[in-house]
Amino acid sequence: MSQASFILSAFDLNFWCSVLEAKFTVDDPATLQAIIDADIDDDPDFAGFYSIDPSELNAINQRFDVGFDPASLNLPEIEVWLERARKGRSIRDVPYLVHTNFELPLMLEGRKKLARFTDVLPKTEEAFDRWVEKGLFHKEVFLEPMPASLKPYVIDPDHSAVRDVYYTLKGEEWRIPAMNLLWKAGVGWNEHFERLEGMLFGYEDWQIDWWIAHRNKQSGGIGGVPFCCTVDSEGLKWMELAGFKALPTLAEIQIHIYDPDDDTVTAALLAEDESAVALALFKLSLEMQRKLLDGNTRGPWQINRVQIPEINCHLKRQVDVLFRQSAP
The missing domain is CATH 3.20.170 (ADP-ribosylation fold)
Known part of the structure; x- marks a missing residue:
């Protein structure tokens, strides 16, 4: 393997977002894989996300002189994650804060109006449900039978339904049926749907303009391979x-x-x-x-x-x- 860049992230489980990150470069990723005991045959390109325990973090800091210290934040619940930096595809390359993995704090600030999750992880749902219980968020859940076209690609044969979970700020509940209608329009996804979706989530016009122009330039347009x-x-x-x-x-x-x-x-x-x-x-x-x-x-x-x-x-x-x- 050749030289590659990696990112360590401290993820706050209460506010469900990254609160500290550090980027570092290694000459041979195999040495990093050895530290975290990753199976190089299963992930030869180091494409996965890895949970890092304290002993592994200490070894990474010593071996690569990273100096990553999430304990200094004095936050009660933090997980440390490792990922490989991806040139040209990372949401970190976008000139504004993409909502992904920042949904909760942005909604609490009123900057994001709607969050939508499909087959959401229990921990993610718990993090958002706390704010439903406090009366700040509105929640709706939709269950739909698994489309026949997707059944051949499902890993778990018992996964027979798609579960969509929506959260909005109080007073913004109208966004949920609007988004649900958008996803059930029954035609191929395109730039117009992408723009409407961005508006419903709460992105600004200039951010949506940049995103669509970027997708057109990088991959020939919105939606699909x-x-x-x-x-x-x-x-x-x-x-x-x-x-x-x-x-x-x-x-x-x-x-x-x-x-x-x-x-x-x-x-x-x-x-x-x-x-x-x-x-x-x-x-x-x-x-x-x-x-x-x-x-x-x-x-x-x-x-x-x-x-x-x-x-x-x-x-x-x-x-x-x-x-x-x-x-x-």
Whole structure:
């Protein structure tokens, strides 16, 4: 493994948020995995979150000179967590405080109007319920049968229902049926739904604008997995004439999952295709994603010319062009 950055967090169980963090770099993550006794075969990329006990924290501080001291906060209930810093995907890269894991203090300050949890952990629910009992929050619970389309992906066979828990500030109860209606609209998620959801949660307009623009730039739009394929000069001209609203139907294409954090892989796709002049980035409806994946969740997927018109009928937004280069 190469050098990597990690984050230690002190999580306050009363206010259900991180109250202290420290970022540090290690030359070989395997040495850190040895300290926390993580199975490197189960998590070779160190992608998981790990609960750190006092002896492990002491070893990390000594080995990597972190100086992380949550005990100095003198808070009654704290857990320490370790995660790998993710370039380009972390909510810490956003220029405002994302509500995730800060729902409770932001609601108590009145800055967040609504919180929604699906199959919430008992500890999280207990933390919010305390404020329901004190009369500050309103709570509603919805139980829905597990959709048939999701049953094959459920780990626990006894998990037959989806449990949604909503909390609002008193006086903001109207947001719950509005959010519930939004999620039951029955169509694919898009920028308009994303904007409405952000407004119901309590984000400011400029924050929603930034988020949508960022998602469009990084992964080709809101909702779903981003896909990409190479196109030659004729295919690029075809897309230009189509107003970038469709993929070219001139020849078969090979579709890959697009990773916005790994330029080397996407650049390699261009290098492997001698006729390629650009990489097309697009998103598909959930219906088409399921049909496309069909037992192959990693790709690539070979799409013949006859299938491309159907793919085009399920595009969620315009096709973006990345890594444009001169014709070979």
